[in-house]
Amino acid sequence: MDIDIDINEKSLYEKYPAILDLLLLDNTTKKNIIWATESYKRRGYKFHDNIYPLSVIKGKIIQPRSKKAKAEQSKRSKDSAEVFTPSWMCNKQNNLIDEAWFNRKNVFNTELNNDWIVNEEKIALPEGKTWIDYVKDTRLEISCGEAPYLVSRYDTVTGNPIETKRRIGLLDRKFRIINENCIDDGEWINHALEALKSIYGFEWQGDNLILARENILYTFIDYYVERFNKEPSEKLLIEVATIISWNIWQMDGIKCVIPNSCKVEKLVQYNLFGEEEIIESGCTGCAKGTVHGHNGIYPKIMDWGKNKKIKYIDLLGGML
Structure with missing residues (x-):
C-alpha cells in the first residue's frame, strides 16, 4: 500500500468538502479551530484566526513536522516546546499499556533496540476479557501533536511511512484485534466506529490538530480499503469525521481551556x-x-x- 504522509487538503476538499469542514470544526465554539500559533503570521494568519478550508488548500501550507524546514522545526521546538516522539519510543510506551491490559509482555510485537518484530500469531485474550472489551477500552493521548501514539501511518520524526501490519498506534492495535476476530463485514464497520469512539486526544496548535485528525481519518481509510478493496462511502466518512472532530479537540493542556481564551x-x-x-x-x-x-x-x-x-x-x- 502506497502511503502519502502529507495529505493533500485540496484534493480532499474537491472530493469531499464536508469532510474537511468537519476536520476543521470546533464542536465547543461551533466555529472552526484556531491557528493558535504565530508560525503562519507571514501568510496573514494570526494566533486567534479561525482556520478555513480556503486557508489550507492553498499549496502545502499544512505539513507534517518531518516535511517542515529544519529552521521551522527548531523555532517551533523553542517557541512552543514542540517535540515529536519516534515510533519505536511510542511503541515501547504503548506496549506498557497493553502489558497491563493483557497481563503479559510482547503482545503485539517484541521490541528490538530502536525497532520491533511483529507478533504474527493471533492475539490471545486474557481470561475474563473479550476482544470487544479491548476495542472499546478508552485511550487518551495528551498534547497529541500529529497523534503518533494513537495512529502510526508514518514515523513523525523521520517521515518514513509504516505499512499497516507493522503499525503500533493504539487505534492500529484495535484494528488488528477487529480484523482477527470479526468475520461479518457489517459488524466490522460497527466495531471500527466503536474503536474510533474509544480514542481521544487534545492539542494546542491548530495545524497539528488538523494533522492528527487527518491521520486518524486516513488510518480508518487504510484499514477499510485493506478489508474491502474499495474506498468507504462519503456517508461513512462523514460519520467517521464527526467522531474524530469530537474526540480530537483543541485545548491548552495546562489550563484545560481553548488556547488563550481567558480574558480580562x-x-x-x-x-x-x-x-x-x-x-x-x-x-x-x-x-x-x-x-x-x-x-x-x-x-x-x-x-x-x-x-x-x-x-x-x-x-x-x-x-x-
Whole structure:
C-alpha cells in the first residue's frame, strides 16, 4: 500500500468538502479551530484566526513536522516546546499499556533496540476479557501533536511511512484485534466506529490538530480499503469525521481551556457622583494556577456510551 504522509487538503476538499469542514470544526465554539500559533503570521494568519478550508488548500501550507524546514522545526521546538516522539519510543510506551491490559509482555510485537518484530500469531485474550472489551477500552493521548501514539501511518520524526501490519498506534492495535476476530463485514464497520469512539486526544496548535485528525481519518481509510478493496462511502466518512472532530479537540493542556481564551473582564459601574468607573478583573484560574476557575472556554467532548456532551474538565473533578 502506497502511503502519502502529507495529505493533500485540496484534493480532499474537491472530493469531499464536508469532510474537511468537519476536520476543521470546533464542536465547543461551533466555529472552526484556531491557528493558535504565530508560525503562519507571514501568510496573514494570526494566533486567534479561525482556520478555513480556503486557508489550507492553498499549496502545502499544512505539513507534517518531518516535511517542515529544519529552521521551522527548531523555532517551533523553542517557541512552543514542540517535540515529536519516534515510533519505536511510542511503541515501547504503548506496549506498557497493553502489558497491563493483557497481563503479559510482547503482545503485539517484541521490541528490538530502536525497532520491533511483529507478533504474527493471533492475539490471545486474557481470561475474563473479550476482544470487544479491548476495542472499546478508552485511550487518551495528551498534547497529541500529529497523534503518533494513537495512529502510526508514518514515523513523525523521520517521515518514513509504516505499512499497516507493522503499525503500533493504539487505534492500529484495535484494528488488528477487529480484523482477527470479526468475520461479518457489517459488524466490522460497527466495531471500527466503536474503536474510533474509544480514542481521544487534545492539542494546542491548530495545524497539528488538523494533522492528527487527518491521520486518524486516513488510518480508518487504510484499514477499510485493506478489508474491502474499495474506498468507504462519503456517508461513512462523514460519520467517521464527526467522531474524530469530537474526540480530537483543541485545548491548552495546562489550563484545560481553548488556547488563550481567558480574558480580562471589565465591569462598568458608577460612583456616588455619577461618574463612570471601569473595574477590571482577571481570570481567577490563571491567577491561582489551577485548571478550575478559568473564564476561558472549557472544551466539550462526547461521551459516546451515553451519547452525551460533557466538559473535559468535569472528568478531572478535584484531581487538579
